[in-house]
Amino acid sequence: MLSKSCINGLRASILLAQKEQDEFINIQKISSELNVSFYFLTKILQQLTSSGILESYKGPNGGVKLAQNPGEITFRDIVISIDGDHLLKECILGLPGCGIEKPCPMHEKWTALRGNLQRLMEDVTLKDLANGNDLRLSDEISPFKSINLNIRN
């Protein structure tokens, strides 16, 4: 449902919410904690930075940090930034302009469910997520495990 980029963006954001809010966190460090490629994660976090969800700082001791309090950033903010709002706007049968012309047979049921999804995503903040269980994966079970562990040394 969510793209891999989006999932990694969420996971990184949750991790940032679990850390000290005031200091910039090194992307290399985040990527190794999440077992995601540094290169890939960098691209994703650039997207979140350009959306204003993160702030970044270059140079020694640089990195990224949340631009707002974790309680003010929602799950939805991050999904929209990376995957856009397709999921929350489009017809489940792919018809153009969901509901505008003639709604498809699934329209009512789908928009109801989609509304619940939207509400769920709006209600959940990074603060909520950060207080939940640890999202880090062990090397053994991580689907994101990188093959080359010596990236950028």
Next chain:
Amino acid sequence: MLSKSCINGLRASILLAQKEQDEFINIQKISSELNVSFYFLTKILQQLTSSGILESYKGPNGGVKLAQNPGEITFRDIVISIDGDHLLKECILGLPGCGIEKPCPMHEKWTALRGNLQRLMEDVTLKDLANGNDLRLSDEISPFKSINLNIRN
């Protein structure tokens, strides 16, 4: 959320449910009614046939038809056949084995919503869909409009 293959499979199935159940319908005809490439649709319908949702018949007057009554085939059956059950099984944050080891922070909310999605897809049959509005698109607005209209002439 659903792949294009899946959406086209659904649209074709709904169309079949709107037609005479006893006769085989030509795939070329379905593809032109839906403004989908004959080649692409053929592949998708082969998938539904091998899953036992459709029956096919080769040769003159051949084609495909529903293997059961429209009221007995659910939206879910078709989604599972084409896209698999990822959507209904996986963790929204991509963690392996959703809920088996340590559930992610979204687990409860997501599984609740996913349950509603599952129920929705199980409740809706092709009969329901066929009685709804017309799914055919006009040439002007169809996102599936094929560029070359003279396929296989």
Next chain:
DNA sequence: CATATTTAAGAGTATTATATCTTAAATATA
């Protein structure tokens, strides 16, 4: 039996998504 019609199956191409690499820009610190 020969031919035309139609789906099946597999191969091939195109487009998009995912992932990596390289170079540039900013900045801290010696």
Next chain:
DNA sequence: TATATTTAAGATATAATACTCTTAAATATG
């Protein structure tokens, strides 16, 4: 100011999905 560190941006590579084409198999009909 020179160097090392770190993100930004753009180019490249790989994988997955979408889509097309070709050939084979089944079958109706003359």
